[in-house]
């Protein structure tokens with residue numbers, strides 16, 4: 125009887141660990157989607173201050189704040205985008221965020 129309980133506890137722990145890992149993987153996948161994740165999802169900005177604000181708001185999944193590792197311009201589908209590369213010093217995670225600069229007020 126004790127043995128069966130013991131086995132059940134272990135099975136429950138393994139299942140819980142698997143679910144947790146799956147939830148984490150899903151959260152990570154989701155963090156690669158959404159606004160700014162691709163040229164199609166580019167965030168329209170009116171000024172570069174908007175871009176800085178947006179980048180400052182971004183946090184890594186580990187909870188740390190991303191730092192901006194670099195910025196560049198990229199052309200895709202006949203449009204020009206500003207791309208910021210974010211980097212997490214805590215866990216080495218990185219992201220690219222696309223901004224639509226055609227809406228810039230000059």
Ligand SMILES: [Zn+2]
Nearest residue numbers: 184186212215
């Ligand atoms: Zn991180």
